[in-house]
Amino acid sequence: QAFFCGDGTGVGKSRTAAGIILDNYYKGRKKSVFLTKNKKLIEDFAELLEKLDPSIPVARLEKYDLDKEIPSDFEGVLLLTYGLMATSYNAGENTSPRLEQIHKWLGDQTEFDGPILLDESHMLGNSTETKGQRGAKAPSKQGMAGVGFTNKYNDARVVYLSATGATTLNNLGYAGARLGIWGSETQFRNSEQFYDDITAAGMSGLEIVAQDLKARGLYLSRTLSMKEVDVREPLVHELSNNELAMYDRIADQWLKVSQRMDVVLADMI
Numbered sequence: 631q632a633f634f635c636g637d638g639t640g641v642g643k644s645r646t647a648a649g650i651i652l653d654n655y656y657k658g659r660k661k662s663v664f665l666t667k668n669k670k671l672i673e674d675f676a677e678l679l680e681k682l683d684p685s686i687p688v689a690r691l692e693k694y695d696l697d698k699e700i701p702s703d704f705e706g707v708l709l710l711t712y713g714l715m716a717t718s719y720n721a722g723e724n725t726s727p728r729l730e731q732i733h734k735w736l737g738d739q740t741e742f743d744g745p746i747l748l749d750e751s752h753m754l755g756n757s758t759e760t761k762g763q764r765g766a767k768a769p770s771k772q773g774m775a776g777v778g779f780t781n782k783y784n785d786a787r788v789v790y791l792s793a794t795g796a797t798t799l800n801n802l803g804y805a806g807a808r809l810g811i812w813g814s815e816t817q818f819r820n821s822e823q824f825y826d827d828i829t830a831a832g833m834s835g836l837e838i839v840a841q842d843l844k845a846r847g848l849y850l851s852r853t854l855s856m857k858e859v860d861v862r863e864p865l866v867h868e869l870s871n872n873e874l875a876m877y878d879r880i881a882d883q884w885l886k887v888s889q890r891m892d893v894v895l896a897d898m899i
Contacts, residue, residue, distance in 0.1 A: 634805060661708075
């Protein structure tokens with residue numbers, strides 16, 4: 631199973647992730663994996679862990695050459711980006727060179743029960759083929775690699791962290807099976823039925839999915855309170871005549887593009 635932390639910007643998802651790692655480390659689950667979207671966020675998270683508990687070992691996967699294994703006796707936090715994980719990803723074998731390094735380090739996939747934290751997890755969107763007005767869109771290697779990685783470890787404590795967790799169906803596809811949105815003993819047999827039914831229901835259907843996840847204790851989406859925020863006066867920018875004319879021209883061009891696309895799509899159908 632898994633948990634989705636969908637807290638808004640500024641609430642502290644990174645601190646939540648660090649707290650989960652520390653809690654598991656103190657309870658004996660000393661190996662953990664933290665993925666995020668870029669090196670800057672990796673540096674920030676490493677700095678946060680250092681401040682909270684400098685005794686916990688931290689390593690960046692990029693520091694290890696591909697022909698070298700991560701020492702099996704290294705017990706700490708492994709940091710990497712989604713891009714690095716998906717480099718040279720082989721969809722047929724559902725793996726990549728970097729994933730193989732991680733698998734060897736974590737050991738027996740039936741025994742690993744430590745935390746896997748997927749920061750900015752919306753980066754794994756489009757993990758499955760999606761259908762749109764222009765036809766089917768192939769899944770991304772990054773999305774497939776992330777789903778394939780987490781699915782190898784049934785007992786892992788998987789946590790998704792994203793402020794845009796339930797804004798689109800694609801942002802739930804990579805987490806659907808793990809969160810129990812579809813599959814046995816659910817309302818949806820598979821991801822295809824889920825996509826078809828919820829797409830037909832529109833935004834209200836997506837809201838019901840989020841409410842269900844919250845009711846089952848699998849989804850949290852706190853936001854910063856606006857209590858005691860005092861708005862003294864609105865700040866209004868008056869558009870000049872040139873700016874108004876520019877806006878009108880841009881709006882007119884977009885209208886023409888939209889009308890042209892309607893004609894093209896009608897011809898395709």
